[in-house]
Amino acid sequence: MLPTKVLQKESSPVSTGSPGCSRCKDTEELEFDFSFAYQPIVDFHARSIFAHEALVRGVNGESAASVLARVNDDNRYRFDQACRVKAVKGAAELGIKELLSINFLPNAVYQPEACIRSTFEAAHKYNFPKERIIFEVVEGENVSDRPHLINIFEEYKRFGFKTAIDDFGAGYAGLNLLAEFQPDIVKIDMDLVRNINDSKPKQAIVEGIVHMCHQLGIRVLAEGIETGAERDFLVGSGVSLLQGYLFCKPAFNAIGRINASAW
Secondary structure, eight states, rough: OOOOOOOOOOOOOOTTTTTTTGGGOOOOOOOOOOOEEEEEETTTTTEEEEEEEEEETTTSSSSHHHHHHHHHTHHHHHHHHHHHHHHHHHHHTTTTOSEEEOOGGGGGGHHHHHTTTTHHHHHHTTTOOOEEEEEETTTTSSSSSSHHHHHHHHHHHHHHHHHEEEEEEESSOOHHHHOOOOSSSEEEEEHHHTTTTGHHHHHHHHHHHHHHHHHHTTTEEOOOOOOOOHHHHHTTTTTTTOSTTTTEEEEEEETTOOOGGGG
């Protein structure tokens, strides 16, 4: 793929002189290293790649769980910041020109304006337009302060980033969270997707989510698609953004190629 368009020089909306917090000034390096795999998200109707999700992996391709097991209260902020920079750097080096989806840890964000600084710096340094970055959070993430999460989302949107709620339908916050903030994208939990073509209850739930999101101007993405039957039901229900092994497995330090038969 061709390199991403170079960002025009502009002043960052986050001043480097912002007061921030003590955590945001913590520049100590992590005691472990990690890398990323990138999994394509397709726009089925357009027959094109819509975005790539950056998925944490060990330096030799080990599972995300093996990396996340090393994250604790002492290094959570540094890990979250390192994830943003590494994901952007990797996407730029691979020449990804579509959107880039990055998971973030809301409990690692103390003051959004200060904590977003490293993302702006990485976007400028690696010539990756910030408008192509999606920040997504798992709906079931243990966030004790929901207003804080809403504030993070609102600040990220104000700065020009896109936002997404991952695993929608799996957590406890779903509808209440959506009533307070409407992200750009809602990702339906893969447990609802699995064998949806054979499950009336799952079909009713997903069709309800799709209708609600369309009313709110939110795009719906279904993840974890493994079969043509799952794909066909979801597309028929109005879901055009799709992700899963049917189309492409996560590619370690590489851009995934879509299986031609998946279309």
